Amino acid sequence: MSLITAPVSAQPAASAPAASASAPAADAPKLAIAPITISGADDPLLASQLEQDLRGGLARGSLQLLDSEAVAGVAGGPCSDDACLERLRDQLGAAFVLRAQVTVSDRDYTLRLELVATRDLGRAAESERGCELCGLAELRALTADQAARLLAKLDALAKPPPAFEVATTPPGALVFIDDQLVGAAPVERTVLEGKHVVRVMSEGYVPEERELVAVAGLRESLQIDLRRTPESLKLRGAGWGLLFSGIPLLAAGVALLAIDGYEYRGRCSGPDVDLEGRCRFVYNTDWGGGGLLAAGALLGTAGTMLLLRTRDRGKTKLRARLGPTYIGLSGAF
Structure with missing residues (x-):
């Protein structure tokens, strides 16, 4: 029994399937076909012809086929170990390596193909087919058929995952x-x-x-x-109702506190004015203003809490403003 490997000429064999007119994209993953191993026969031409059949079948896929001479120079043999795969990956950028082995016994042939992903050095696909009492034409047809069967797998591997x-x-x-x-x-x-x-x-x-x-x-x-649940809609309605009920009370409370102690101009004449010119009648609205302010703040706080509880995530922007004669609340809920 003899064992041979042979690189391939750059010119395709006459019987190789025609490649697709559309070339793979420039950024498509690269495929290296390692030199074919033939055991049981001493026929370098057979290895060359079979690799041409593989290249012809695989050229219709979406991967870039690396130059056979460049692959043979880097591999230095059948590429049966991980070190060879790493060299093809690092030096030629091969994403996949196809290893083929033909076993010849009289007129019986067995073709084994193994596709390896160089990223993790794991087998992506493999197949083994036999051909009994075959001639060269039948063996080459078997090789082309196996290459065609690999196309779908290769195209799927070349695409990013969904x-x-x-x-x-x-x-x-x-x-x-x-x-x-x-x-x-x-x-x-x-x-x-x-x-x-x-x-x-x-x-x-x-x-x-x-x-x-x-x-x-x-x-x-x-x-x-997303649609709000009925319970959420009710809570938001209640929140807005409480908030808008509290705002007028807040405004009224602030207004009453603002006029507390001011003279009542409607009754500041004649006997209603003391010797120092001060009116006897002034507004005494501090208790009423404080009560309205507290009630408005309570309703506003309750409404705000309900709105915050049912808010859209990431949307809440709340700011309070306080002035000498007003209290303001602004934001998005």
Whole structure:
């Protein structure tokens, strides 16, 4: 039994499948086809022809095929160890390496293909097919067929994993994907291909659920507008009612406190004025103003607390303003 490996000429064999007219993108992942190993025969030309068949079949995919001579120079052999894979990754930028081995026994052939991802040196795909009592044409057809079967797997590996981007109005809702908490909206997570259930929840809002299908290479953006629960709407209505009921009382209390001690001009003439010119009648509104101010502050505080309790997360901006003749409350709830 003999074992040979052979690099491939840059010119494609006549029987190799034609490559697609559209070339892979410049930033597409790179694929290196390691020199083919043939055991049981001493035929360098066979290794060259089979690698050309592999290249012809794989050229229609979305990966960039690295030059065979460059690969052979870096690999220095069949690339059977991790050190070789790391050299192809580091020196040529190969994201994947395809290793092929042909075993010949009389006229029986066995073709084994192994696709390795250089990032983690793990097997991404592998296959083994046999051909009994075959000629060269049947073996080359088998090689082309196996290359075609790898195309779908390679294209899937070349694409980034699918991802969901979930945003809610208001923001901050808890996001669950397939009953697993992934974070607070807005949030982005990669998922496996297939159907997934996205559920969002926030206190005071009706939970919402969507079913999405994840496709490799696609990022699905999902915007969900949450609806308040009936209980939340009632509380917010009560909050606004208390707040607006307290504001007039606050204003009245401030006004009464402001005029407390001032002369009552309607009765400040003749006998109503003492020898020093001071009016005997003045406003005595401190108790009434203080009571109204306290009542208004109590109602306003209660209303504000209800609004804060049912606020939209991240939206609350509250400011109080106090002047010599007024009290102001501004903000977004």
